[in-house]
Amino acid sequence: MVGLERPLSQMLGSEPLTADAFAPFGDVIEERGEPSWLINDGRCGRFHDRARVDVADGRTGISLFASALASLPYRLVMMERHPLGSQAFLPIGDARTLIAVAPDTGGEPGPPRAFIAAPGVGFNIHRNVWHGVLAPLSGGGRYFVVDYVGERANLETHSFAEPLLIG
Amino acid sequence: MVGLERPLSQMLGSEPLTADAFAPFGDVIEERGEPSWLINDGRCGRFHDRARVDVADGRTGISLFASALASLPYRLVMMERHPLGSQAFLPIGDARTLIAVAPDTGGEPGPPRAFIAAPGVGFNIHRNVWHGVLAPLSGGGRYFVVDYVGERANLETHSFAEPLLIG
Numbered sequence: 001m002v003g004l005e006r007p008l009s010q011m012l013g014s015e016p017l018t019a020d021a022f023a024p025f026g027d028v029i030e031e032r033g034e035p036s037w038l039i040n041d042g043r044c045g046r047f048h049d050r051a052r053v054d055v056a057d058g059r060t061g062i063s064l065f066a067s068a069l070a071s072l073p074y075r076l077v078m079m080e081r082h083p084l085g086s087q088a089f090l091p092i093g094d095a096r097t098l099i100a101v102a103p104d105t106g107g108e109p110g111p112p113r114a115f116i117a118a119p120g121v122g123f124n125i126h127r128n129v130w131h132g133v134l135a136p137l138s139g140g141g142r143y144f145v146v147d148y149v150g151e152r153a154n155l156e157t158h159s160f161a162e163p164l165l166i167g
Numbered sequence: 168m169v170g171l172e173r174p175l176s177q178m179l180g181s182e183p184l185t186a187d188a189f190a191p192f193g194d195v196i197e198e199r200g201e202p203s204w205l206i207n208d209g210r211c212g213r214f215h216d217r218a219r220v221d222v223a224d225g226r227t228g229i230s231l232f233a234s235a236l237a238s239l240p241y242r243l244v245m246m247e248r249h250p251l252g253s254q255a256f257l258p259i260g261d262a263r264t265l266i267a268v269a270p271d272t273g274g275e276p277g278p279p280r281a282f283i284a285a286p287g288v289g290f291n292i293h294r295n296v297w298h299g300v301l302a303p304l305s306g307g308g309r310y311f312v313v314d315y316v317g318e319r320a321n322l323e324t325h326s327f328a329e330p331l332l333i334g
Contacts, residue, residue, distance in 0.1 A: 062255055068210040149215070
């Protein structure tokens with residue numbers, strides 16, 4: 001496992017985003033394997049139900065994020081999590097995306113891992129999973145986002161004493 | 168209004184997809200106006216809650232559709248609707264999409280209208296609104312889809328006695 005037991009001052013390498021490797025943190029939403037079934041007279045494949053959308057008492061909503069680009073090496077200074085719901089990022093256009101995630105260790109992020117999502121690949125961060133803020137590495141920085149929509153506070157943050165560099 | 172009171176044998180023109188024109192049928196999910204608020208230290212705009220996700224007793228899910236391309240003039244032979252939920256189409260890559268929708272007239276589609284969504288623009292068809300099947304006109308024909316996921320039957324179809332040509 002990349003990143004475990006490294007001091008934060010060392011460089012954390014990034015891994016390609018795969019469903020298996022990302023499973024402890026969320027879902028990879030991509031065309032993988034055969035379609036679940038065909039629709040529209042066989043002209044369209046449905047890859048069915050690829051993300052655990054898990055949203056609390058509010059509604060599930062669809063928003064659009066327009067972000068500035070990030071670059072490597074990336075300085076991870078904080079992580080956040082959303083107690084009220086999962087958050088899916090569905091890239092528009094050719095975005096490659098850096099995703100930092102971490103297990104929870106007593107209410108704080110444990111050792112982070114970093115993944116890179118290829119263009120056209122969406123990802124869903126499970127409810128209450130620590131993650132870095134949206135970090136598009138290429139493309140227009142635009143994403144459709146499926147997450148909690150409601151009035152209750154849904155953001156918890158943790159700032160690191162020492163930034164972690166992701167290479 | 169385009170398409171009203173035309174015999175089905177005539178060609179129906181398509182309109183650009185705009186939020187106002189599409190409002191009777193669903194939502195346009197795009198970067199429009201100013202962001203609702205800024206996040207990530209001002210580096211990312213959130214265009215918040217741009218679709219009425221309205222799903223019955225199942226879960227909201229995220230799937231991926233991979234469709235063959237369609238072309239104009241398009242032969243609309245049937246329409247369908249989903250009694251259990253809205254259905255959002257979020258294009259991956261440079262898809263331009265033809266969207267045929269119709270009001271309900273006594274349990275059947277009334278006079279259809281046709282819209283064209285520009286690349287990068289998502290759309291959400293409201294629950295129980297008659298629409299044609301997914302018809303990408305360009306790009307790879309790939310879409311993230313946010314809709315009802317569950318066991319109950321969620322498809323009603325109507326075939327036209329005479330196909331409608333959309334130009």
